[in-house]
Amino acid sequence: MTQDEMEMQQRVQHSRGLKLWSGLRQQWRLLGLFEIDQQHPFHSLTCMMKEGLSAAVQNSIDNPPPNELTEEDFKQEVTQIHKGFMMQSFAGPVFASLRRSLGLTEKEYQSSLSCTGCYLQFISNSKSKADFFLTNDKRFFLKTQSEQEIKFLLSHLRVYMEHLEKYPHSLLVKFLGVHRIKIPRRRQKYFIIMQSVFYPDERIEDRYDIKGCEVNRWTDPAPEGSQVIMVLKDMNFEGQFITLGRECSWLLRQVEIDTAFLQELNVLDYSLLLAHQPLHQDERSQSLSFATLIMRTTKSWSLSNTRRPASRPGSTGSSPAHTGPEEDSALLTSKASPVYGTDRRQDAGPGSGSPDSPGPLDFHAQNRRLLPSFRNPLHVIDGPDRRYFVGIVDVFTVYGLRKRLERLWKSLRHPGRSVSTVSPPAYAHRLSQWVHSHVR
Numbered sequence: 001m002t003q004d005e006m007e008m009q010q011r012v013q014h015s016r017g018l019k020l021w022s023g024l025r026q027q028w029r030l031l032g033l034f035e036i037d038q039q040h041p042f043h044s045l046t047c048m049m050k051e052g053l054s055a056a057v058q059n060s061i062d063n064p065p066p067n068e069l070t071e072e073d074f075k076q077e078v079t080q081i082h083k084g085f086m087m088q089s090f091a092g093p094v095f096a097s098l099r100r101s102l103g104l105t106e107k108e109y110q111s112s113l114s115c116t117g118c119y120l121q122f123i124s125n126s127k128s129k130a131d132f133f134l135t136n137d138k139r140f141f142l143k144t145q146s147e148q149e150i151k152f153l154l155s156h157l158r159v160y161m162e163h164l165e166k167y168p169h170s171l172l173v174k175f176l177g178v179h180r181i182k183i184p185r186r187r188q189k190y191f192i193i194m195q196s197v198f199y200p201d202e203r204i205e206d207r208y209d210i211k212g213c214e215v216n217r218w219t220d221p222a223p224e225g226s227q228v229i230m231v232l233k234d235m236n237f238e239g240q241f242i243t244l245g246r247e248c249s250w251l252l253r254q255v256e257i258d259t260a261f262l263q264e265l266n267v268l269d270y271s272l273l274l275a276h277q278p279l280h281q282d283e284r285s286q287s288l289s290f291a292t293l294i295m296r297t298t299k300s301w302s303l304s305n306t307r308r309p310a311s312r313p314g315s316t317g318s319s320p321a322h323t324g325p326e327e328d329s330a331l332l333t334s335k336a337s338p339v340y341g342t343d344r345r346q347d348a349g350p351g352s353g354s355p356d357s358p359g360p361l362d363f364h365a366q367n368r369r370l371l372p373s374f375r376n377p378l379h380v381i382d383g384p385d386r387r388y389f390v391g392i393v394d395v396f397t398v399y400g401l402r403k404r405l406e407r408l409w410k411s412l413r414h415p416g417r418s419v420s421t422v423s424p425p426a427y428a429h430r431l432s433q434w435v436h437s438h439v440r
Contacts, residue, residue: 035118046119052087054114065093088180141194149396150190173393197391203277210272212434242439244383259428268427269397275389
């Protein structure tokens with residue numbers, strides 16, 4: 001058999017595989033999550049992704065990011081040639097710097113992305129045509145994106161990083177890498193890597209995708225006793241509350257800050273991901289020792305010190321004094337301690353009237369949260385009885401002409417009802433209001 005005949009046979013087999021997958025996708029669309037084994041049409045692609053990502057992270061290990069990022073770091077593109085494909089990495093030093101600030105080592109990151117176990121595919125009920133993959137340990141999400149979406153992210157990467165520096169406990173999903181894979185005679189794919197908001201998910205009971213509206217925001221739950229992973233929507237959550245106690249005002253304020261930032265980017269259609277699980281008795285805050293409280297507070301403050309910019313709006317350029325555990329002890333014994341989510345109106349200084357111009361005490365309150373002693377602590381908030389996983393995702397939809405027309409059409413089709421497509425200011429306000437009405 002000639003080389004051309006072999007290539008033709010491979011293309012025919014690939015085409016048949018896609019048709020088979022199309023049928024299986026309809027059958028498996030409610031399963032949610034399953035392994036990409038050797039029979040899966042994406043097996044070859046994910047194997048290439050693993051190999052390419054291992055080499056890309058190794059490049060970051062061999063060339064650590066500088067302490068101060070430059071404009072060239074944000075524009076950097078690195079292409080690595082592999083057998084049968086090429087992998088490009090964008091703004092590598094920037095994302096390596098972010099991973100470092102999150103306490104994630106490059107070896108740990110590399111090990112998860114290139115593990116021997118199969119990647120997992122998540123079948124979403126989202127209207128997006130993107131493909132969703134999870135590392136085998138479910139720690140990192142890989143999602144294909146359009147070229148336009150990737151350009152949007154890279155063009156706003158600096159302000160995204162600045163936002164996370166100001167608010168290291170931000171609910172925005174943490175982007176850890178942007179890549180493009182090129183395979184001969186196949187369409188190139190852009191993809192991003194993110195921390196999974198729902199990690200670890202062993203005990204999660206329910207998952208929700210919240211947009212703060214009504215139309216088309218109901219999903220039929222999985223049958224009782226089923227192992228199907230379903231992501232429910234706004235209307236499924238009606239009648240329930242996020243019960244946080246002392247962390248309540250911290251969450252309300254952070255949602256205001258993050259949605260105001262997204263409003264500035266002129267985007268909409270982002271979602272608040274929400275999941276919950278019961279706390280074990282030894283995880284409940286009242287059972288924590290005083291030493292553990294100090295450790296958790298110190299961890300929170302250390303993260304803020306690592307990520308905080310050199311100077312801040314409304315400040316003199318110097319950071320709040322921090323003398324160690326003794327100061328934390330005083331904070332923990334104070335009823336007005338910011339670590340317990342004190343209402344910003346009681347402790348915010350001059351210039352803190354809006355989310356984008358916070359004063360030093362507002363920064364202090366938001367960046368001094370009682371982080372749980374838990375994997376993925378930035379997306380986890382403990383209430384008195386339940387653990388909540390919270391994060392804001394899908395931040396790429398710009399409010400352009402197409403979305404303006406869609407807004408007009410939906411408002412005519414569903415008069416008087418809350419539809420998903422509204423202007424960015426209205427979208428940000430609506431999502432914040434949803435959180436305010438469902439948190440206590």
